[in-house]
Amino acid sequence: xxxxxxxxxxxxxxxxxxxxxxxxxxxxxxxxxxxxxxxxxxxxxxxxxxxxxxxxxxxxxxxxxxxxxxxxxxxxxxxxxxxxxxxxxxxxxxxxxxxxxxxxxxxxxxxxxxxxxxxxxxxxxxxxxxxxxxxxxxxxxxxxxxxxxxxxxxxxxxxxxxxxxxxxxxxxxxxxxxxxxxxxxxxxxxxxxxxxxxxxxxxxxxxxxxxxxxxxxxxxxxxxxxxxxxxxxxxxxxxxxxxxxxxxxxxxxxxxxxxxxxxxxxxxxxxxxxxxxxxxxxxxxxxxxxxxxxxxxxxxxxxxxxxxxxxxxxxxxxxxxxxxxxxxxxxxxxxxxxxxxxxxxxxxxxxxxxxxxxxxxxxxxxxxxxxxxxxxxxxxxxxxxxxxxxxxxxxxxxxxxxxxxxxxxxxxxxxxxxxxxxxxxxxxxxxxxxxxxxxxxxxxxxxxxxxxxxxxxx
Amino acid sequence: xxxxxxxxxxxxxxxxxxxxxxxxxxxxxxxxxxxxxxxxxxxxxxxxxxxxxxxxxxxxxxxxxxxxxxxxxxxxxxxxxxxxxxxxxxxxxxxxxxxxxxxxxxxxxxxxxxxxxxxxxxxxxxxxxxxxxxxxxxxxxxxxxxxxxxxxxxxxxxxxxxxxxxxxxxxxxxxxxxxxxxxxxxxxxxxxxxxxxxxxxxxxxxxxxxxxxxxxxxxxxxxxxxxxxxxxxxxxxxxxxxxxxxxxxxxxxxxxxxxxxxxxxxxxxxxxxxxxxxxxxxxxxxxxxxxxxxxxxxxxxxxxxxxxxxxxxxxxxxxxxxxxxxxxxxxxxxxxxxxxxxxxxxxxxxxxxxxxxxxxxxxxxxxxxxxxxxxxxxxxxxxxxxxxxxxxxxxxxxxxxxxxxxxxxxxxxxxxxxxxxxxxxxxxxxxxxxxxxxxxxxxxxxxxxxxxxx
Numbered sequence: 001x002x003x004x005x006x007x008x009x010x011x012x013x014x015x016x017x018x019x020x021x022x023x024x025x026x027x028x029x030x031x032x033x034x035x036x037x038x039x040x041x042x043x044x045x046x047x048x049x050x051x052x053x054x055x056x057x058x059x060x061x062x063x064x065x066x067x068x069x070x071x072x073x074x075x076x077x078x079x080x081x082x083x084x085x086x087x088x089x090x091x092x093x094x095x096x097x098x099x100x101x102x103x104x105x106x107x108x109x110x111x112x113x114x115x116x117x118x119x120x121x122x123x124x125x126x127x128x129x130x131x132x133x134x135x136x137x138x139x140x141x142x143x144x145x146x147x148x149x150x151x152x153x154x155x156x157x158x159x160x161x162x163x164x165x166x167x168x169x170x171x172x173x174x175x176x177x178x179x180x181x182x183x184x185x186x187x188x189x190x191x192x193x194x195x196x197x198x199x200x201x202x203x204x205x206x207x208x209x210x211x212x213x214x215x216x217x218x219x220x221x222x223x224x225x226x227x228x229x230x231x232x233x234x235x236x237x238x239x240x241x242x243x244x245x246x247x248x249x250x251x252x253x254x255x256x257x258x259x260x261x262x263x264x265x266x267x268x269x270x271x272x273x274x275x276x277x278x279x280x281x282x283x284x285x286x287x288x289x290x291x292x293x294x295x296x297x298x299x300x301x302x303x304x305x306x307x308x309x310x311x312x313x314x315x316x317x318x319x320x321x322x323x324x325x326x327x328x329x330x331x332x333x334x335x336x337x338x339x340x341x342x343x344x345x346x347x348x349x350x351x352x353x354x355x356x357x358x359x360x361x362x363x364x365x366x367x368x369x370x371x372x373x374x375x376x377x378x379x380x381x382x383x384x385x386x387x388x389x390x391x392x393x394x395x396x397x398x399x400x401x402x403x404x405x406x407x408x409x410x411x412x413x414x415x416x417x418x419x420x421x422x423x424x425x426x427x428x429x430x431x432x433x434x435x436x437x438x439x440x441x442x443x444x445x446x447x448x449x450x451x452x453x454x455x456x457x458x
Numbered sequence: 459x460x461x462x463x464x465x466x467x468x469x470x471x472x473x474x475x476x477x478x479x480x481x482x483x484x485x486x487x488x489x490x491x492x493x494x495x496x497x498x499x500x501x502x503x504x505x506x507x508x509x510x511x512x513x514x515x516x517x518x519x520x521x522x523x524x525x526x527x528x529x530x531x532x533x534x535x536x537x538x539x540x541x542x543x544x545x546x547x548x549x550x551x552x553x554x555x556x557x558x559x560x561x562x563x564x565x566x567x568x569x570x571x572x573x574x575x576x577x578x579x580x581x582x583x584x585x586x587x588x589x590x591x592x593x594x595x596x597x598x599x600x601x602x603x604x605x606x607x608x609x610x611x612x613x614x615x616x617x618x619x620x621x622x623x624x625x626x627x628x629x630x631x632x633x634x635x636x637x638x639x640x641x642x643x644x645x646x647x648x649x650x651x652x653x654x655x656x657x658x659x660x661x662x663x664x665x666x667x668x669x670x671x672x673x674x675x676x677x678x679x680x681x682x683x684x685x686x687x688x689x690x691x692x693x694x695x696x697x698x699x700x701x702x703x704x705x706x707x708x709x710x711x712x713x714x715x716x717x718x719x720x721x722x723x724x725x726x727x728x729x730x731x732x733x734x735x736x737x738x739x740x741x742x743x744x745x746x747x748x749x750x751x752x753x754x755x756x757x758x759x760x761x762x763x764x765x766x767x768x769x770x771x772x773x774x775x776x777x778x779x780x781x782x783x784x785x786x787x788x789x790x791x792x793x794x795x796x797x798x799x800x801x802x803x804x805x806x807x808x809x810x811x812x813x814x815x816x817x818x819x820x821x822x823x824x825x826x827x828x829x830x831x832x833x834x835x836x837x838x839x840x841x842x843x844x845x846x847x848x849x850x851x852x853x854x855x856x857x858x859x860x861x862x863x864x865x866x867x868x869x870x871x872x873x874x875x876x877x878x879x880x881x882x883x884x885x886x887x888x889x890x891x892x893x894x895x896x897x898x899x900x901x902x903x904x905x906x907x908x909x910x911x912x
Binding site: 054079103408 | 460461462468470471472474476481502505506507510511512513515516519525526527528531533544545546547548552563564568595597599664666668669798829848851
């Protein structure tokens with residue numbers, strides 16, 4: 001049956017059908033994964049994936065009091081203006097769009113002068129203290145020396161002006177994450193010698209729908225102090241405190257493991273990867289943070305907290321179980337780590353995952369994914385809409401978890417949808433997130449609207 | 459969230475804050491989606507295609523399909539011709555459109571890829587087409603991209619057979635599928651055989667049929683585009699979006715054109731209908747006369763709630779001009795009328811409109827942004843904001859009600875299915891503006907002033 005699934009020749013290596021029915025796909029044996037990933041998209045693909053700039057922009061965007069200045073034609077600024085849903089407890093400067101809006105003459109004569117004067121204006125008129133300057137494709141091609149412009153501006157105004165040279169073509173979105181991490185390092189390196197304090201940093205959480213606050217509250221509950229965050233609800237002042245932490249806790253591994261590694265090298269701060277999606281991963285993460293700090297009182301408090309929360313969350317899920325029975329899920333998200341958590345979370349709800357795809361998963365992620373799913377699951381790297389469509393229909397998925405471009409696709413197919421990306425409607429992290437996720441999966445999957453279209457879908 | 463916007467206005471030459479425009483390629487992508495069985499193709503980094511598709515999906519709440527050349531470092535140094543050839547082969551192999559519409563990006567423009575030569579050099583399967591246009595992101599805005607893509611189709615496909623097809627070409631410009639449907643309804647009622655180009659109805663408002671249609675039923679067909687050269691004339695609705703493609707058609711195939719404002723508001727709709735009537739020699743049917751009468755009736759009933767209310771209008775040049783005209787007809791006072799698109803015709807058109815109605819003291823600006831609009835409002839507020847979603851931050855900061863109209867609307871549903879154009883469109887907007895102002899009155903008045911009958 002799977003023979004009918006039409007796949008670009010170059011794409012076959014990026015698809016693993018554990019059932020082995022798809023003769024042309026990369027894997028097939030169903031034991032370990034051997035999937036081609038971390039590559040650029042095939043030319044001509046309707047790729048769901050973005051670029052280097054986009055990766056850098058989403059990671060740095062939540063720094064709330066930074067001026068994010070996009071050096072390029074207007075598009076790159078327009079498409080990233082206030083779209084992430086990162087919440088702030090204070091400044092809202094990051095929700096304003098700043099750009100040099102490069103025009104034809106700038107492209108011909110160079111954009112450095114314009115960039116300088118844009119920075120001057122932010123420094124003089126807006127008293128900016130921290131500016132991130134994003135170089136887009138065009139800045140890279142016309143050869144603007146962004147480093148030099150930023151360095152001059154730092155001297156002139158006595159503020160931080162950090163270059164993020166994120167030409168879209170210079171790699172994949174992951175490369176952009178890395179550039180963002182380097183930019184954060186540039187911000188915090190001068191504070192290398194701040195005295196150590198008792199507590200952790202949370203890396204790779206962007207405070208979408210206030211998720212960072214949920215995690216912070218949990219840690220507070222078990223007696224662990226959060227010193228700083230990157231980058232959800234972060235500010236210039238809060239970032240400066242990062243080097244003083246005893247442990248880095250990495251929520252989104254894809255975007256921030258690199259930052260944790262660099263902080264380990266520079267400041268000697270160890271790190272652990274965690275995930276706060278789903279009951280078991282949330283519980284497990286809290287335990288591991290307490291243990292990693294060697295804080296036995298915190299470990300004890302964590303166990304009490306986890307026991308109470310788990311019981312409550314399970315009681316919450318219970319009435320929904322009959323409605324979830326026999327349902328199948330498809331997952332298409334950015335990073336591999338989130339995909340792994342979602343598979344576990346669907347298992348907790350009694351829903352089997354039949355299609356898993358990521359935009360930027362790494363080989364080791366795919367190995368874990370492969371070990372978590374059943375024997376009849378398809379695993380895709382950098383899937384395009386037609387692959388998603390064909391595999392979701394083939395495997396009979398009832399709900400898709402994805403981002404903005406996948407939502408209308410799912411609906412057209414008569415498949416329910418949950419946004420686990422920028423457009424999430426509410427917090428999906430922690431035990432609160434378990435409740436919200438359960439409610440949303442149920443709302444979408446069991447909405448009365450399906451009564452009107454399933455008939456037509458047959 | 460915009461409490462940092464300073465009241466004092468200073469000149470900004472190098473810094474754009476809160477744009478009221480976006481770049482050419484997204485306009486080109488939207489135009490290409492208005493061609494049946496066409497896959498838009500972005501010749502640049504894969505982020506461009508991803509952003510444009512996301513942007514369109516957020517506005518239309520529909521899938522927006524497009525492929526990309528996926529530029530790498532190598533392509534950016536040695537040229538993207540190889541990527542384009544691979545892409546075209548892959549696209550026909552796997553997605554099987556009838557036509558691929560390539561648009562460039564700032565990247566491929568700057569490295570100087572000769573897309574035309576590259577296409578001429580390709581093996582294109584029998585019966586399939588590849589067209590292209592240049593859409594440098596650093597020139598104009600998405601509006602330029604929209605008409606540049608139209609010209610790309612005309613340049614590659616349109617012919618003149620010498621035998622007139624008896625049809626009128628209608629260019630609707632960058633409007634919603636709901637507007638395109640209404641324009642077609644009006645032309646049909648006026649008995650004018652027409653080709654609407656492009657036509658995103660049935661594509662970006664496609665119905666739920668229980669399966670994903672990569673190429674839904676709608677869109678101008680390739681044969682219709684080919685036949686544009688045999689049309690008797692062109693009605694170009696929206697001079698700022700359509701002058702260039704209309705002139706191209708005239709230059710190449712001697713098809714005459716009439717530039718009309720987008721039929722937003724009574725006068726502009728009247729004009730459109732009179733032109734249609736001139737062409738078909740048909741009288742305006744009772745159905746439309748009745749609707750116009752209803753509209754005037756509604757305006758009479760409600761005028762005391764809108765008369766002399768001030769309004770700030772922002773968005774794309776032709777739509778903003780149309781909305782300005784509509785507001786003037788409602789007795790409102792457009793105080794700030796801005797577009798982010800750099801087109802000086804805009805200020806001329808709008809200023810002339812305001813003069814006709816004796817409105818003085820308005821600020822009319824092209825190449826502006828929403829930061830500037832916010833500063834203007836901080837200095838002298840208005841009663842209503844009329845434009846896209848990004849105005850909502852100003853609306854909240856200044857406590858001014860917002861009626862959404864135009865592009866992009868990222869935070870509401872249904873808007874793209876319903877028209878702004880025609881009497882239908884105006885009835886809809888009058889209802890929304892009036893209700894918004896009246897809801898406001900209800901919500902903010904003293905208890906003793908709350909009226910059940912209004």
